[in-house]
Amino acid sequence: MISYFKEMFSGLNSLFTGMRITGKVFFKKPITVHYPFERMEVTPNFRGHTDMVIEKGFHKCITCMMCERICPSNCIRVIAEKPEGAKKKELVAYHLDFTKCSLCANCVEVCPTSALYFSHEYTLVGTSRHDFHFNLLERAKKRAAETGIVWGPPEPEPKTESEKPKKEAAAAPAEA
Numbered sequence: 001m002i003s004y005f006k007e008m009f010s011g012l013n014s015l016f017t018g019m020r021i022t023g024k025v026f027f028k029k030p031i032t033v034h035y036p037f038e039r040m041e042v043t044p045n046f047r048g049h050t051d052m053v054i055e056k057g058f059h060k061c062i063t064c065m066m067c068e069r070i071c072p073s074n075c076i077r078v079i080a081e082k083p084e085g086a087k088k089k090e091l092v093a094y095h096l097d098f099t100k101c102s103l104c105a106n107c108v109e110v111c112p113t114s115a116l117y118f119s120h121e122y123t124l125v126g127t128s129r130h131d132f133h134f135n136l137l138e139r140a141k142k143r144a145a146e147t148g149i150v151w152g153p154p155e156p157e158p159k160t161e162s163e164k165p166k167k168e169a170a171a172a173p174a175e176a
Ligand code: SF4
Pocket: 060, 061, 062, 063, 064, 065, 066, 067, 068, 078, 110, 111, 112, 113, 114, 115, 116
């Protein structure tokens, strides 16, 4: 008989404990979001895969290859070509194998033109590792198109007034 009442009180105690906890959190703001209809705000320092910065409608890469050389995971391939008649090489593809990336930030920090940043993409899914091989140049072009940015290299900066006379003076024939 005693054990019967003991078990009954123990059961009621569990029930009321559970109801107390449920009641406590019922009116609190939920800490989860209704994914995929809602997205979480990520902190500014969140590191998703690297992406290319778009500035003035174009990327900022000067194809120096420093990111490729410094990457400890060997997951970057910068492809650059020199078009006929051009003085400098131009970026034609920026391959990132995100399956190998350790998010160490070496590439972002070493870039002399700040051409890379960490995206806030946290919902990447794929059915094959190849789904995580990105061409960041193509992604940047797509992003630009989606946001109505016209993709193309910016016009060269006009020469400053202080530079002009020096060059003109240097180019002028010396007077006898
Ligand atoms: S370090 Fe920067 S500028 Fe150099 S290749 Fe990498 S992204 Fe381009």
